[in-house]
Amino acid sequence: MISIKNLGFSYTKKQQPLFHQLDCELQAGSIAGLLGKNGAGKTTLLKLMIGLLFPTEGQVSIMGHQPAKREPSLLQDIYFLPEEFYIPGISMAKYVKANAGFYPRFDQDLLKRLISDFELPETKSLQKLSYGQKKKFLISFALSTKCRLLVLDEPTNGLDIPSKGIFRKVLAGSLDEDQLVIISTHQVRDVENLIDRVLMLENGRFIMQKDLFDISSQLNFSTASSAEGENVLYSEMVPGGYRVITPQTNGNSNVDIELLFNAISHGTEKMKAYVQ
Known part of the structure; x- marks a missing residue:
């Protein structure tokens, strides 16, 4: 699914590389937890994986594609939920109508079930929802895309305790065998019973991949x-x-x-x- 070989990256030529000769292999049918201290480069690595940043050396491959090329045939199978997000002041129905078409495997029935599970008010403008409610809607949308690669950056931030339990339940029950989920988080307790593989970043290298x-x-x-x-x-x-x-x-x-x-x-x- 994902192959990273000899990956190097720095934001400017004058900066010391954030990553140097980074290697990683991840397969479908699993949930990987990306862990590391603040500043370890977790979000940067996620963006390199999905083509929002470009390697300065080495390569990243997803399902045989180079994400940096931003090919529609690959992008329709990737969904990235960032820690910080903007959401427009429209209804859930209009948001889904505007965005679901980009994902051929989008599951409307699953979305309805997840919205119900999270007890979200469907008729309310997204801008009028609380931060936690917005996050729950975006998590619901992400899972409903059925993308083969789901990348979630701090997905449980802003969720209350009951919602974190629902998140674990819906994530575990909504995935297919051909999907890979990568979760970057500081809230390890929120996801530790979901993770199949642990990746730990420190000083620009993996200190654990198991x-x-x-x-x-x-x-x-x-x-x-x-x-x-x-x-x-x-x-x-x-x-x-x-x-x-x-x-x-x-x-x-x-x-x-x-x-x-x-x-x-x-x-x-x-x-x-x-x-x-």
Whole structure:
């Protein structure tokens, strides 16, 4: 689906490259989580993937196409929901009428169901909706396009707690096997039970690219009364004890992605080496 090879990028010739020789492969039928600190380049990488920015070296390929060429045959199969967006002062019906035609696989029945699930007022002008309601409508529209590549930048920002639960439910239940979803987020807890593959960016390179199954077969995430022990790779104090990461010895465990991110970003070289 997506192939990134030797990708390099800088905004100006005088700047040090944000990315240098970046490589990544992502396949359809999965949800990938793109994680990183502020300024790591997550949004820039998303825009390079979909052709809104152009590599200074290397290449990006989506379904055999170069997104930088902006070919309609590819753009009809890509939907990008940015963190910051503009939405016109028209009704939902007019917005759908104006935009749905760009996406051949658009599913009107799915849109109606998602609007109902999110309890959105269909007759109200989009401009008069709250920020969270606007976000829920755009998420509903994005999923209804049925594009083979959905790129969501901070999709849960602005959603209240019940809406985040609905988001997880509708995303998990609305995808086909030929679709790939990339979610860039700081709100790891909001999406950790959806993600199949974890990508972590730091200093212009991937410090992790792993399927969740592989992580759970290598590492054990548990709560302990003490952070001591030779086999403890990383620990954080929590109420009542510690959250710890140790080598896996019992098969598989549920992955705590937030703890894993902290461990790789702030942990020891032993921890970083263990997951690479």
